[in-house]
Amino acid sequence: MGERDWAIEARGLGKRFGEVTALDGFDLAVPSGTVHGLLGPNGAGKTTAVRVLATLLDSDEGSALVGGVDVARDPQEVRRRIGLTGQYAAVDEILTGRQNLELFGKLFHLGGRRAKARASELLERFDLADAGDKGVKAYSGGMRRRLDLAASMILAPQVLFLDEPTTGLDPRGRGEVWTAIRDLVAGGTTVLLTTQYLEEADQLADEVTVIDRGRNVATGTPSELKNRVGGDQIEVVAAEGADLAAVAAAFDGVSTGEPTVSTEHRTVSAPVADRVAALSTVASRLQASGASIEDITLRRPTLDDVFLRLTGHRAEEEASSPEAGSDGPLAQPATYETGADARTGADGIPDERESTEAEGALR
Amino acid sequence: MTTETTAAPAADLTPARHSALWWAVSDCAAMVWRGLLYYKREPSMIAWQLGFPIVSVLLFVYVFGSAMDVGGGADYKAFAMPGMFAMTMAFGFMNTAYAMVVDKEKGVMDRFRSMPMARSAVVSGRGVSDLIGAAIDLGVLALIALAVGWRSDGGWLQTAYAFVLLLLLRFALIWIGIYLAMFVKGQEQAGNLFAVAFPFGMLSSVFTPPSLMPDWLGFIAMWNPVSSTANAIRELFGNPVATGNSWIEQHAMEMALVWPILITLVFLPLAVRKYQRLSR
Numbered sequence: 229m230g231e232r233d234w235a236i237e238a239r240g241l242g243k244r245f246g247e248v249t250a251l252d253g254f255d256l257a258v259p260s261g262t263v264h265g266l267l268g269p270n271g272a273g274k275t276t277a278v279r280v281l282a283t284l285l286d287s288d289e290g291s292a293l294v295g296g297v298d299v300a301r302d303p304q305e306v307r308r309r310i311g312l313t314g315q316y317a318a319v320d321e322i323l324t325g326r327q328n329l330e331l332f333g334k335l336f337h338l339g340g341r342r343a344k345a346r347a348s349e350l351l352e353r354f355d356l357a358d359a360g361d362k363g364v365k366a367y368s369g370g371m372r373r374r375l376d377l378a379a380s381m382i383l384a385p386q387v388l389f390l391d392e393p394t395t396g397l398d399p400r401g402r403g404e405v406w407t408a409i410r411d412l413v414a415g416g417t418t419v420l421l422t423t424q425y426l427e428e429a430d431q432l433a434d435e436v437t438v439i440d441r442g443r444n445v446a447t448g449t450p451s452e453l454k455n456r457v458g459g460d461q462i463e464v465v466a467a468e469g470a471d472l473a474a475v476a477a478a479f480d481g482v483s484t485g486e487p488t489v490s491t492e493h494r495t496v497s498a499p500v501a502d503r504v505a506a507l508s509t510v511a512s513r514l515q516a517s518g519a520s521i522e523d524i525t526l527r528r529p530t531l532d533d534v535f536l537r538l539t540g541h542r543a544e545e546e547a548s549s550p551e552a553g554s555d556g557p558l559a560q561p562a563t564y565e566t567g568a569d570a571r572t573g574a575d576g577i578p579d580e581r582e583s584t585e586a587e588g589a590l591r
Numbered sequence: 592m593t594t595e596t597t598a599a600p601a602a603d604l605t606p607a608r609h610s611a612l613w614w615a616v617s618d619c620a621a622m623v624w625r626g627l628l629y630y631k632r633e634p635s636m637i638a639w640q641l642g643f644p645i646v647s648v649l650l651f652v653y654v655f656g657s658a659m660d661v662g663g664g665a666d667y668k669a670f671a672m673p674g675m676f677a678m679t680m681a682f683g684f685m686n687t688a689y690a691m692v693v694d695k696e697k698g699v700m701d702r703f704r705s706m707p708m709a710r711s712a713v714v715s716g717r718g719v720s721d722l723i724g725a726a727i728d729l730g731v732l733a734l735i736a737l738a739v740g741w742r743s744d745g746g747w748l749q750t751a752y753a754f755v756l757l758l759l760l761r762f763a764l765i766w767i768g769i770y771l772a773m774f775v776k777g778q779e780q781a782g783n784l785f786a787v788a789f790p791f792g793m794l795s796s797v798f799t800p801p802s803l804m805p806d807w808l809g810f811i812a813m814w815n816p817v818s819s820t821a822n823a824i825r826e827l828f829g830n831p832v833a834t835g836n837s838w839i840e841q842h843a844m845e846m847a848l849v850w851p852i853l854i855t856l857v858f859l860p861l862a863v864r865k866y867q868r869l870s871r
């Protein structure tokens with residue numbers, strides 16, 4: 229176990245579905261009491277990893293301990309220690325919210341009376357007390373997801389798996405679920421959260437594991453990962469396309485990497501090390517050059533930048549693959565340019581739910 | 592959210608300690624409670640399940656009834672009503688399959704499988720609640736049959752045994768329903784099960800005696816398990832049976848037991864194995 233107390237320890241997990249390799253030597257180590265983000269595009273293997281750890285799926289290779297118990301050897305004991313909120317709200321639509329929680333309480337072996345009491349307690353806590361006796365059919369997406377969260381909290385589990393807990397929710401529903409998750413975390417539950425929303429991992433996770441094609445790509449705190457991309461960026465928007473060369477020249481000797489020029493959006497951006505000094509140097513050079521400038525900004529890189537750097541492709545590239553459609557929206561393209569084609573990187577096909585789903589999903 | 596921020600609840604959440612058998616029964620009971628809540632919350636479910644049998648019987652008795660001759664001058668109504676009972680049981684496996692498919696698709700099945708409940712309870716709970724549901728269905732159908740003038744001329748015991756045979760057929764078909772549900776991908780596909788159910792229910796002695804069908808069709812209909820149950824209960828009810836001289840028709844009483852037992856022996860292990868293999 230080493231010095232740290234691990235809530236989840238997985239080594240070399242492999243899982244194939246026929247020709248598809250969903251997990252390919254996947255490792256994961258999550259310290260107790262932390263929130264760990266599992267970040268990756270559609271089809272990366274997030275759900276498969278969660279299903280193996282939650283005892284729903286047998287892996288072909290590798291081993292995993294959850295709460296110190298081997299998932300393959302003693303799945304029933306693992307089930308006593310975990311809660312699971314799947315990608316789709318797994319609650320009974322015909323029953324009421326209260327009946328759902330009572331049923332699950334009984335099946336968690338609390339006995340009828342304690343199951344009833346726990347149901348009331350959780351309805352209260354997840355802000356569902358008023359809707360508790362209504363059929364789940366009448367619930368909004370956010371309410372269902374909160375009921376689902378409540379159901380996975382019945383035994384106050386040691387480890388909670390949340391598979392894309394906000395996919396398909398509008399911004400309000402997402403906010404509600406985030407608040408609920410933060411409450412759980414404050415109580416000491418270890419959370420493994422999968423997400424395609426870069427912002428979500430940034431907002432909620434202590435550490436992030438980036439997964440792509442079933443393999444680990446990187447692990448670290450959100451800020452560590454951002455630093456790997458090369459720190460902060462200065463972005464300049466020129467008023468005239470003709471000035472772009474002059475603008476790029478202003479970065480000479482200041483930026484830590486080649487400036488990226490986009491003629492389409494008339495922007496130049498480059499990573500810099502010394503934030504304020506670099507900004508003032510670039511600004512005074514631009515003033516001297518006489519180029520007319522519309523905007524100049526200094527910003528931290530987003531996790532989207534991280535993804536691009538680490539995997540060599542953007543998170544949303546996968547969105548145009550055939551299997552993506554059913555699996556929910558992806559983050560919208562980053563708001564800066566990495567090359568002339570960055571904005572149309574996803575084949576120029578915007579996600580149909582982008583306006584409601586991906587809004588604010590970056591930064 | 593409320594201001595409470597601890598995950599630790601006020602009450603003790605240590606699961607109760609009992610033997611595995613105790614939990615197998617108790618978890619099954621919880622699943623049955625869930626199944627029965629469905630009837631309370633959506634009573635229209637019964638209408639959906641019985642709609643087809645009722646409409647078809649009214650059609651056959653009142654529209655075609657006068658033209659139907661099952662031989663020996665027997666009353667068609669008395670012939671068709673037991674057939675309708677058997678057909679409803681035969682179609683029942685669709686209800687089982689549909690309920691399982693919905694659970695699978697909505698992720699409820701995954702939640703059950705991620706919980707420390709008895710592994711058998713999902714399947715056994717489904718079985719018991721569907722049997723109770725079938726008993727409710729039969730009760731409603733019997734009342735309708737009585738209302739349109741059907742009577743059992745058999746003794747009290749024989750009549751009760753007839754209903755036991757009907758439930759036995761339904762019990763056997765639960766396992767086919769669960770087994771098929773494991774292959775069905777979504778709710779829409781579940782509707783296609785009717786393509787299996789319809790010939791299974793209709794290619795039988797339910798509405799017409801197989802002896803009046805073309806030879807090959809009659810042969811299939813005779814050997815259909817639904818026919819054996821239908822003929823056995825007709826005999827028990829003292830209703831016209833209209834059987835031919837084939838061995839299978841002469842042994843309806845025995846076959847009404849043998850068929851369901853055979854089906855259960857084959858499909859119960861298959862269904863349980865398939866359910867356990869969801870983790871593959």
Ligand SMILES: Nc1ncnc2c1ncn2[C@@H]1O[C@H](COP(=O)(O)OP(=O)(O)O)[C@@H](O)[C@H]1O
Pocket residue numbers: 245248249250268269270271272273274275276277551555
């Ligand atoms: N039951 C399954 N049968 C066949 N292929 C599957 C199955 N589950 C997942 N896959 C495939 O495995 C890959 C990883 O899927 P998944 O773990 O769901 O990814 P994510 O949750 O990151 O979107 C995908 O290519 C997916 O199509």
Ligand SMILES: [Mg+2]
Pocket residue numbers: 274275276315392555
């Ligand atoms: Mg997924």
